[in-house]
Amino acid sequence: MALDPKRTVAELKELRELTGDDSGAQRVAWTDTWQRAREWLQGLVASTGAEETFDAAGNQWFTLRGESEHAVLVGGHLDSVPNGGWLDGCLNVIAGAEVLRRIAGEGTPPVTVRLVNWADEEGARFGRSLFGSSAAAGSMVDQDELRGLKDAEGRSLPDAIGAYGVDLDSALHARSELDSAAAYLELHIEQGPVLESLDLPLGVVLGTFGVERHRITWRGQAAHAGSTPMDKRRDALAGAAKLALEIRDVAGRTGGGAVCTSGGVVCKPGIVTSVVETAEQLLDQRHLDAANLAAMLADAKTASERFAEEESIDVEWERIWSIDPILFDDTLLGFCEEAIEEVAGTAHRLPSGPLHDAAEISRAGVPTAMLFVQSLRGLSHTKLEDTKEEHLELATAALDRLASKTIAWVAAGGGR
């Protein structure tokens, strides 16, 4: 039973019909539609004889026992954002199912192979991403906060996950699933424009960016737009405007693929007849190198203090969230590069801006690799998300080759 990448494309379309509508994919975690997708996945791999289990965090596992208990994990997530795309998350799982079928068709593998569908990667409903993989990685430490989260309709997270047999207090028991994990592999769409701009179908992911996320509050003085001369103003928006422009230079000075984004400014009182008293600005900075990330943050802070002085306003920084860069496993990166070169000729190494389940698993100490397939126009989290079918087929073939190389490596004593 040979690998059939065209079948993967057909199955992606089948899932789109089953769980999408005119607005896009609707497989939001902890909903009926998501459950329908999970049941459909079971049908996809039924022929392999892999055992289906659900762990304490709601992750769905299919375990194909091998000659050794050491396991190579292939994973992704079936859940989507509301009105999402047809590929984000489910490509990994459906291509993984094809790889599992190919391996099962060749008899008992030398090591155990497990396909995992992580629960609630997107966090679309409760605002908490990477739910299932962080529980499995042991990095979920915010149970008390999660207990208080509610969706837009007022339903609590504990109530919603309880309907799927998941309990917050015992979710961390999912950690035991990684006890036998020797390596973790994940394929994902790029969700960015880099591979398309290089005209390459596939890329080796070096790791995930470290992220520094801050809320910056500028405080000036509300004043009447008509009666306050220009030289007597303390305009909070001026600080936010200067920083929104400066961060482009901050990223440029740092280099190495640095990105800085000001995703929004909220002005108060925010009316046409008043100078802005308070401007709350969001800032997201990312880099693959921890020292560069720290320097980039310091650069932006120094600039903000200069702007506050220039404008006679105050500035205050509050960290919303941060994560260190996570670098994937060198050996597996090499396998990934070989696999891509074998199926597509040229591989490109690039960092991942978005976080992925792979980052959680890597943080837990499991040697990890990711490969990216080109995204058209860099779009995702929208029904406009797309990838050429021939590239989806190449991606499935590359994942299969990567799996073979990794299985051989683990069988020979490699991996954790």
Added chain:
Amino acid sequence: MALDPKRTVAELKELRELTGDDSGAQRVAWTDTWQRAREWLQGLVASTGAEETFDAAGNQWFTLRGESEHAVLVGGHLDSVPNGGWLDGCLNVIAGAEVLRRIAGEGTPPVTVRLVNWADEEGARFGRSLFGSSAAAGSMVDQDELRGLKDAEGRSLPDAIGAYGVDLDSALHARSELDSAAAYLELHIEQGPVLESLDLPLGVVLGTFGVERHRITWRGQAAHAGSTPMDKRRDALAGAAKLALEIRDVAGRTGGGAVCTSGGVVCKPGIVTSVVETAEQLLDQRHLDAANLAAMLADAKTASERFAEEESIDVEWERIWSIDPILFDDTLLGFCEEAIEEVAGTAHRLPSGPLHDAAEISRAGVPTAMLFVQSLRGLSHTKLEDTKEEHLELATAALDRLASKTIAWVAAGGGR
């Protein structure tokens, strides 16, 4: 019965007690508290024998008949914003009541003198300023729009004003109140920092600024903050940020007291993980000279187009509202300057940034003058609004002298 400016300060405090709370003044138009203030005002001038009437727009008039029907009007507004200051609006009315008592105490004046309390100057509840004065001026042309306005609790404007005997269709009948008006006088707090910075108590108001108010929409492309390299972004916030800074130079290039304000920017999707796709920016530009105002608008538009090109984004301008500059009457400005010099030594001429009822009455062709009294720290529309008591007394004395000069002028055939 001599003028008693100290009594004006005492009555301002009495009204504050009667209609304010810990958060400030609560005399929002068309409410019980506002009605209480109107009844209190009636008591203030009862001794003068002036006749109290309410016109079709809810304006409250006290008419002291003189030897001639030609009338000198002294006006202001008792209504406040919620959590407002103790002076904005009511100073004009209470000082005017003191002037009316002084005149009545001297017997029948040579011309008729009328004190008017304009209804709903602030527009705090329904977002429509200058309700009563625009009806009287005949410049209320938005009845159909007013009919659809609702307050925060869902009550319609017609319903709220109906409770005070005012009907939108007949409100314009208030125009007849100006038939006999020969001149209009108004005293107001400056609501800006100019007089305080010059260390002067009183100023002559040249007129009210013309205003150009626009909503500027910048359209770029939403893109993932992590996966989109800096050079592949089309960031709508960058356009808004550049313009928020540029308008200071636009005002500086125009000169002549020009002011430009960006009161807010609303970003969409407005999340920390996305480049801003759409930024809606508010812009308010004011000048006392119509040609300068038009040039200043053109300058900002040209700059915005340059920014759109630089950032590969789109920009669109939509006019929210505009009004021409309104210049007050030259003769009355001269009287006003004399009156201030007599009570305070030095007068300063300055434009008014905010609009006032006086602008509506001037637009209707009634010779008009305004005087400003210093505002501490330029604050208004807050309970922190304040003016030194000695300045309030000087202001009352100056209004009285201005009224005397104007009455003599009208009696001699001046005014309309």
